[in-house]
Amino acid sequence: MDLSLRQKAELNKILHGYGHVLKELENAGEALEEAFEENGSWGVFSGSSLVEAVRAFIQTFRLALDQAKEARLTKREATKEVVDVDR
Numbered sequence: 001m002d003l004s005l006r007q008k009a010e011l012n013k014i015l016h017g018y019g020h021v022l023k024e025l026e027n028a029g030e031a032l033e034e035a036f037e038e039n040g041s042w043g044v045f046s047g048s049s050l051v052e053a054v055r056a057f058i059q060t061f062r063l064a065l066d067q068a069k070e071a072r073l074t075k076r077e078a079t080k081e082v083v084d085v086d087r
Contacts, residue, residue: 007078014074018067025064028057 035053 010074011071011078014067014071018064018071021060021064021067025057025060028053028060032057 032053035049038049
């Protein structure tokens with residue numbers, strides 16, 4: 001499968017973004033872990049920092065899923081273009 005330079009650049013851009021989101025996901029997970037340590041498992045309802053950490057983690061996780069979906073779609077489109085050129 002040969003990709004054009006444009007297709008490679010698009011894939012690299014998406015993969016770089018995906019890597020960034022994964023790093024943010026890791027940071028959000030660490031913040032969530034710290035919030036649990038500070039508030040304890042029973043402090044879920046009273047600890048606003050814990051609630052915010054959970055929200056940030058979920059938002060970052062959703063971004064990671066969106067990036068993965070976009071990367072798969074771009075790869076599929078690039079593969080389709082290569083197949084169409086070969087015909």
